[in-house]
Amino acid sequence: MVSKTATQPPQRNIIRRWLAADTLSGIKRQRAILGYLFLLPTIIGLVVFIVGPMIGSLALSLYKWNVFRPPEFIGLDNFERLFSDARILVGYRNTAILVVMTVSLLEVLAFTLAMLVHKISNRFLSTFFRTAYFLPVLLSGAATAVTLGYLFHYDFGVINYYLGMIGIEKIKWLISSDVVLIAIALTTVWRNLGFTFIIYLGGIASLPTEVLEAAEVDGARGLQRITRIILPLLSPTILFASVTDIIKMLQFFDEPFIMTRGGPGDSSRTVVMMMYESGFGNLEFGYASAIALSLFIVILGVTGVQFYLSKRWVFYR
Amino acid sequence: MTDKISRRDLLKMIGVSAVAAGVAAAPLVKVFARPAGQDAVTLRFQENADDYAAVVAAFNELFPNVTIEFVNVTGVDHAEIASKILAQLAAGTPVNIGYAATEATQLYAGEGLAMSLTERALADSAEMADYFADVSPTLIEGMMYEGDLYQLPRDFNAAHIYFNKSLLEEAGIEVPGEEWTKDDFLAIAQATTGIGPDSDSFGYGWTNRLWGSWTPWFFVNNTNLLTEERAPGGEAIWSTFYADQPLAEGRGGGWRWPAPQANNPDMVEALEFVVGLTDAGLTPQVEIGGGDRLQGFFVSNKLAMTIAGGFWAGSLNNAGMEPGSFEVQYFPAWKSQRHQFGTGGAWILNGGGGEDAAWEFLKFNSRVETMLMIPWMANASTTPVRRSMNTAEYWGQTGMENWHVFYDALDQRPDTAPIPAPVFSIEMTNIYTRFTSLATSGEMTPQAALDGMQAELEALYARN
Numbered sequence: 117m118v119s120k121t122a123t124q125p126p127q128r129n130i131i132r133r134w135l136a137a138d139t140l141s142g143i144k145r146q147r148a149i150l151g152y153l154f155l156l157p158t159i160i161g162l163v164v165f166i167v168g169p170m171i172g173s174l175a176l177s178l179y180k181w182n183v184f185r186p187p188e189f190i191g192l193d194n195f196e197r198l199f200s201d202a203r204i205l206v207g208y209r210n211t212a213i214l215v216v217m218t219v220s221l222l223e224v225l226a227f228t229l230a231m232l233v234h235k236i237s238n239r240f241l242s243t244f245f246r247t248a249y250f251l252p253v254l255l256s257g258a259a260t261a262v263t264l265g266y267l268f269h270y271d272f273g274v275i276n277y278y279l280g281m282i283g284i285e286k287i288k289w290l291i292s293s294d295v296v297l298i299a300i301a302l303t304t305v306w307r308n309l310g311f312t313f314i315i316y317l318g319g320i321a322s323l324p325t326e327v328l329e330a331a332e333v334d335g336a337r338g339l340q341r342i343t344r345i346i347l348p349l350l351s352p353t354i355l356f357a358s359v360t361d362i363i364k365m366l367q368f369f370d371e372p373f374i375m376t377r378g379g380p381g382d383s384s385r386t387v388v389m390m391m392y393e394s395g396f397g398n399l400e401f402g403y404a405s406a407i408a409l410s411l412f413i414v415i416l417g418v419t420g421v422q423f424y425l426s427k428r429w430v431f432y433r
Numbered sequence: 434m435t436d437k438i439s440r441r442d443l444l445k446m447i448g449v450s451a452v453a454a455g456v457a458a459a460p461l462v463k464v465f466a467r468p469a470g471q472d473a474v475t476l477r478f479q480e481n482a483d484d485y486a487a488v489v490a491a492f493n494e495l496f497p498n499v500t501i502e503f504v505n506v507t508g509v510d511h512a513e514i515a516s517k518i519l520a521q522l523a524a525g526t527p528v529n530i531g532y533a534a535t536e537a538t539q540l541y542a543g544e545g546l547a548m549s550l551t552e553r554a555l556a557d558s559a560e561m562a563d564y565f566a567d568v569s570p571t572l573i574e575g576m577m578y579e580g581d582l583y584q585l586p587r588d589f590n591a592a593h594i595y596f597n598k599s600l601l602e603e604a605g606i607e608v609p610g611e612e613w614t615k616d617d618f619l620a621i622a623q624a625t626t627g628i629g630p631d632s633d634s635f636g637y638g639w640t641n642r643l644w645g646s647w648t649p650w651f652f653v654n655n656t657n658l659l660t661e662e663r664a665p666g667g668e669a670i671w672s673t674f675y676a677d678q679p680l681a682e683g684r685g686g687g688w689r690w691p692a693p694q695a696n697n698p699d700m701v702e703a704l705e706f707v708v709g710l711t712d713a714g715l716t717p718q719v720e721i722g723g724g725d726r727l728q729g730f731f732v733s734n735k736l737a738m739t740i741a742g743g744f745w746a747g748s749l750n751n752a753g754m755e756p757g758s759f760e761v762q763y764f765p766a767w768k769s770q771r772h773q774f775g776t777g778g779a780w781i782l783n784g785g786g787g788e789d790a791a792w793e794f795l796k797f798n799s800r801v802e803t804m805l806m807i808p809w810m811a812n813a814s815t816t817p818v819r820r821s822m823n824t825a826e827y828w829g830q831t832g833m834e835n836w837h838v839f840y841d842a843l844d845q846r847p848d849t850a851p852i853p854a855p856v857f858s859i860e861m862t863n864i865y866t867r868f869t870s871l872a873t874s875g876e877m878t879p880q881a882a883l884d885g886m887q888a889e890l891e892a893l894y895a896r897n
Contacts (some may be wrong), residue, residue, distance in 0.1 A: 183523045184544035265726075271635070271717040272730060291718045291874045377721040379641075379870035381877075396516040398860040401523065 170412075177405035187402070194406035204407065207387040208414075210297060210372075214386065215365040217301040222312045222361050223354065225305065230316035231342075246317070250310035257307065257370030264303040265290065265375045290376050293383030300371045300384055307371075308364070312357050319353030320346070324433070351430040359422050366415050387411050474790040475500040476529040479518065487806040492797050499790045504528050510642050511536040511775070512862045522546065529785045530794060533584060534777035535575055535851045536643060536858050539687075542578035543856035547780040549581040551670060553792050558673050564799045565674035567819045569843040570681040572776045573670065575851040580666020580686030585799050588815040589776035590742025591842035591849060592649040594618070595749075596760045600625045600634055600737040608760045611838070615653070615706070618738075618765040622715045625737030636715040637738045638731075639707070640724045641869050643862045644775045644852050645740040647707040652850075654706075655768040656699035658865065659690035659853040659890075680847055690855045693890035695868075696883040699768070704879035708872050719873040721866050728752060731759075740764075742774075743839045746831040747814030756832025763838050763846075772842045772849040776818065816840070857897050864889045 135145060177194050179187035198204060229249060236242045252260065267274050268289035276286040289299040323346065331345045347354070368386040372378060378385030378393075387407065395404030478485070482503040489501045504521070508514040511534035518537075521527055533541055541547035554561050565573070568586060576584040596608050604624040609617050622636030639646060651657065666686025675681035694700065710716040717736075720726065728745070730736040732752045741761075749759055764772055779798060781791040797803055801819055805811050813831050816839045817823060828836030842849050855861065864886055872882035 182544070183519055184546060269718075269720075269726070271633075272735065288718065288874070290720065291870075293874075293876060377866065379721055379867060380874040381867055381871040393863060396520050396523075397512070397863055398857075399519065 173405045173408055176402055177409050179402045181401045182399035183401065184399075190402070194403045197403060198406050198410060203382055203385075204387070204390060204410075206382045207385055207390045210382075210384060211366060211368055211386045211388075213297050214301055214304070214368050214372075215362060217297065218304050218308070218365050219358060219361045221301065221305045222309060223358055225309055226312035226316045226357070227350075227354075229309075229313050230320050231346075233313075233317060234320045246314075249313045252307045253310040255307065258374055260307045261303060261371045261374035264299075264306070268299050268303075268375070291380055293380055296376055296380070296384045300368075300375060303371050303375065304365070304368070308361070312361060315353060315357045315360075316350070319350050323349050348431045349433070351426075352432055355422070355426050355430050359419055362418060362422070363415055366411065366418065473498050473500070474787040475502060476787050476791055476794065477502050477504050477527070478794075479504050479506055479528040479531040481505045484807050484809060488798065488803055491803065491806065492794060495797070496790065496793060499787075499794070501794070510644070510862075511777070512643065512859045515540060515859055527782055527785060529782045529787055530791050531780050531782070532587070532777060533780055534644075535775040536854050536862065538576055538584060538780075539578050539854055539856050540858055541780055542581070542583040545783055547583045548783040548788060549583060550585065550781070550792070550795070551581045554582060554585075555669055555673055557796065560796065561799075562674065564819070565670075567801075567821050569818070569820065569840070570671070570675050570678060570684055571774075571843045571847070571849055572818050573674075574663075574667070574684050574687060575774070575776050576778055577664070577667055577670075577685075577687030579664045582667070582670055584778035584780045585795050586776045586778040586818040587798065587804065588744075588810065589774055589818055589843075590644070590744050590816055591772045591774035591839065592645055592652075592740050592764055593742060593761050593772075593838055593842070594738050594764060595731070595741050595745055596762065597625075597731055597734060597737050598758055598760055599734055600629055603628050604737075608835070609762055609765075611763050612770075613762065613765050615765050615767040619715075622710065622738065623713075626715050629734045631735075634735050634737060635717045635730070637710060638717050638727045638736045639719060639740050640727055641719050641721045641866050641873065642724075643854070643858075643865060644773070645724065645742075646866075647704060647869065648852055649740055649764050649773050650707055650767070651700050651703040652771045652773045653764055653767040653769055654699045654703040655771065656694070656697060656703070657690075657850075657853055658693065658695055658700070659855070659861075660692045660694055661850065661853075662689045662691060663687070664689050680844065688851060688853075690853045693887055693894060695865075695887040695890055696880070701880050701883055704869070704872055704883060708875075708879050711873060712875075719870070721870060743816030743828075743836075744814055746828065746833060746836075747809065747812045750812070750831055751814070756830065759831075759833065761833055761835050761838060763842065769848070770846065772846055773852050774842065774849055775852050778818075820844075857893060860893055861890065864893065 135142070135149070176187070178189060178191060180190045180193075181187035229245075233242060233245045233249075236245065266272075268276075270276060270286060270288050270291055273289070275289070280286060287295055290296055327349065328341075328345065331341060336345055367388050369388040369392070372384045372386055373389055373392075376384045378389050388411070391404050391407040391411070394400045394407060476499060478489075478501050480503055482505065485501075485503065492501070493499065506514050506517045506521075508517060515533065515537035518528065518531055518533075527546075531541070531547075533547075538547075542549075554565075564585070572586040572589055573582065575589075576582060576586055598608070601608065601621070604621075606621055606624055609621070618637075624636070625634060626636040628634050648658070663683075663685030664687045667684065671681050671684055675684075707716070711719060717730070724739075724741070727736060727739050728748060729752075731739055732749065732754055746759075746761070750756060763770060779795050781788055781795065801822055804817055804819065804822065809815065810817060813828055817827075820840055823836070823840040825836070828839075853861075868877070868882045868886035868889070871877040871885070872879045877885070
C-alpha cells in the first residue's frame with residue numbers, strides 16, 4: 117500500500133513540516149502566521165483605502181488629466197505651477213489663520229467647560245451639560261453652516277439684530293474679508309467643541325486623585341493648581357486633542373464652502389476648497405493631486421513638529 | 434448493502450434533478466420570456482426617485498426590459514451639479530442619462546461625454562415633429578454644440594422680475610407694464626425700501642451666480658461677459674422641424690463664445706449700477722448662493738423685487754405665499770430689453786451602453802403627458818419648454834396675471850439668448866462670482882474687479 121503523503125509533491129511536504137514543526141521556532145512561526153492572519157483584513161483595508169489612493173494620487177500629480185481624455189504625463193509641471201500659484205498661498209494663509217483661531221479656541225473652551233462640568237456633582241445636570249455640548253457634533257456640517265449662515269446674515273441675521281440692540285454697528289460677517297474668517301471659525305468651533313470637550317472630560321476624570329489631594333494638602337489652589345498640577349498631568353490629553361484638531365482643521369472645507377463659497381474673492385478659500393475646485397470644477401485632477409500632496413506634506417510636517425516639541429512639555433505618568 | 438450514499442452518487446442525483454427541473458420549467462420560461470429583441474437594460478438616471486416614479490412606471494409599461502436606477506444629484510447651482518456628475522465619472526460610475534442645464538451643455542458635448550442626438554431625432558422625425566413644433570427654436574439652439582443637438586430641453590427659465598404685491602401696494606405702486614425701463618425699476622426699488630411690517634424691506638435683491646445674478650443687467654445693457662457668435666451647422670434640424678418658422682431663421686449650430694470682454698465699458702456700467710443699488714441701501718448685501726435666502730425674505734415681505742424665472746412661482750406658493758400675492762414682468766429695458774435664459778434637458782452618455790433604450794426614454798420624457806407626471810412640473814415650479822403647456826390653467830394656480838411673459842421672452846423677444854457657458858463654464862463661473870463678490874462687498878471698484886476678471890478669463894482661454 118502506498119501512503120498518501122508519499123504521493124504529495126516534496127516541496128509541499130517541506131513547507132508543511134516547516135510550519136508544523138514541533139519545535140520552539142516552529143511554534144513561534146505558527147503564532148506569527150496566526151498574528152498576520154488576524155492583521156490581514158486591516159492591512160488589506162489600509163492598502164486599498166489609504167496607501168493605494170495615496171500612491172495613486174502621487175502618480176496622478178505627474179499627469180494632466182481631465183477625466184474625459186487619457187492622462188498625459190507632464191512630469192513635475194503641476195508642482196512648478198503649484199509653487200508659482202499665488203492663489204494657493206492665499207489658500208494656505210486662510211487655512212493657517214483658521215487653524216490657529218479654531219484650535220486655540222477649541223482647546224481653551226473645551227478645557228474650561230470640561231473642568232466646570234467635572235465639578236458638577238448633580239448627576240442629572242452633569243449628564244445634561246455633557247449631552248448639550250456634544251449634540252452639535254452629531255449635526256451635519258452642511259446643516260450647521262446653512263443655519264449659521266442665516267444667523268450671520270448682514271441685513272437680516274439675528275446676530276447683527278442683537279448687536280444693534282446693544283448699540284453695536286452691524287458687522288459684515290460673511291461679506292468682508294476682515295471678519296469672514298472669524299465667522300467661519302466661530303461656526304466651526306461651535307460644531308466641534310463637543311468632541312474636544314469629551315476628550316478633556318475623559319482626561320480630567322482619569323487624573324490621579326492622590327496627586328491632586330497631595331497638591332491640595334501642600335496648598336495648591338485655584339490657578340496655581342490648574343497651571344502647576346492639572347495641566348502637566350493632562351499634557352498627553354492636550355497633545356492628543358491638539359494633534360487631532362489641527363489635522364482636522366487643516367482640512368477645512370464644509371463651513372467656508374457652504375457659507376461663503378470662499379468669498380469675498382478668495383478671502384475665505386481654504387486649500388482643500390482649492391483642491392476640490394481644481395479637480396471637480398476645473399477638471400485638473402493632476403493639479404488637484406499636487407495640491408493634495410502638498411497638504412499631506414504640510415500636515416505630516418506640522419504633526420511631526422508637534423510630536424517633536426511634545427518631548428519638552430508632555431508628561432507621561 | 435449499505436445505506437450510505439457516496440459523494441459521487443450524491444452529485445449524480447443533484448445533476449439529474451437539475452435537468453429534470455429545467456425540463457419541467459420550460460413552459461414557464463416561455464411565459465416569462467421578454468419580447469424578441471428586447472434585452473434587459475439597466476440605465477442609471479440622474480433624477481430624484483420620488484419625482485420620477487410615475488414616469489418610470491409608465492415607461493416600464495411600454496419597455497418592461499428597461500430598469501431605471503435613480504442617481505439623485507443636488508447642488509446650489511447647475512455648475513455644482515455638473516461638478517458632482519464629473520466626480521461620478523472620475524469614480525467610474527457615470528450616469529447613462531443625465532440632466533444638464535445650459536451651464537454644462539457644452540462641457541458635456543465638447544468633452545464627448547454626451548452623445549449627439551441629431552441623427553436619432555432626424556431618424557424619428559415623424560415621432561418627434563410634435564415635440565419640436567411645440568418648443569421654441571431658441572431653446573433647441575441653446576442645446577446645440579458645433580452643429581449637433583445634444584439634449585432635448587425639458588424646462589427653461591428666462592430672467593424676469595418678480596414683485597411682492599403687498600409691498601408695492603403699501604408703496605402705492607402698480608406692477609409696471611411690459612415696456613418699463615431701468616429708471617422705472619430704480620424708482621420702484623426706492624419706493625419699496627424701508628417699508629413692510631418691520632420697516633426694513635429692500636427694494637431689490639439678487640444672488641451672486643451665473644444665471645440671474647447681475648447677468649440680466651449686462652444683457653439689457655446690450656453686452657455680454659464673452660463675445661458671441663453662432664457655430665455653423667444644424668441645418669438638418671432647422672429644415673426638418675422648423676422649416677416655416679420665422680423664429681428659426683438665422684439660427685446656427687449652437688452658440689460660441691470666442692473671447693472674454695468682462696471689462697468693456699458697458700459691462701463696467703452694468704456692474705456699477707448693481708453695486709450702486711447696494712451702496713444706496715436698496716439691495717441687501719449680495720451673497721453667493723442659490724437664492725433660497727432671497728425666497729425667505731420675499732415670502733416674509735422683506736423684499737419687493739428680485740430676479741427669477743418661472744421656477745419661482747410654484748416655490749413661492751409652496752413657501753406659503755397666497756396665489757395672486759406676487760406678480761412677474763419682463764426684465765426692464767436699458768439699452769435693449771434682451772433677456773438671458775438657461776434651459777435644461779436630458780443627455781445620453783456616449784458609449785455607456787443602452788443608448789437605444791436611453792433614447793426611447795428621452796422621447797417618452799418629451800411628451801406633454803409625461804412632463805405632467807412630474808409633481809414639480811405639474812405645480813408650476815419651472816417653465817415647461819412645451820409652449821402648449823404654458824396656459825392660463827397651468828399658471829393660474831400661481832395667481833399671476835402676466836404669466837405669458839415666461840414664454841413670450843422667447844416668442845416675442847427673438848434676441849433672447851442663453852447665459853454664456855462655454856466648455857470651461859464651471860471655471861469661468863468661479864472667476865465670475867469671485868470677482869463679482871469683490872465688487873459687491875466694496876473691496877474692489879467695479880472697474881478693478883472686472884479688470885481682474887478679464888485677466889483671469891484671458892488666462893483661462895489661453896489654457897483651453
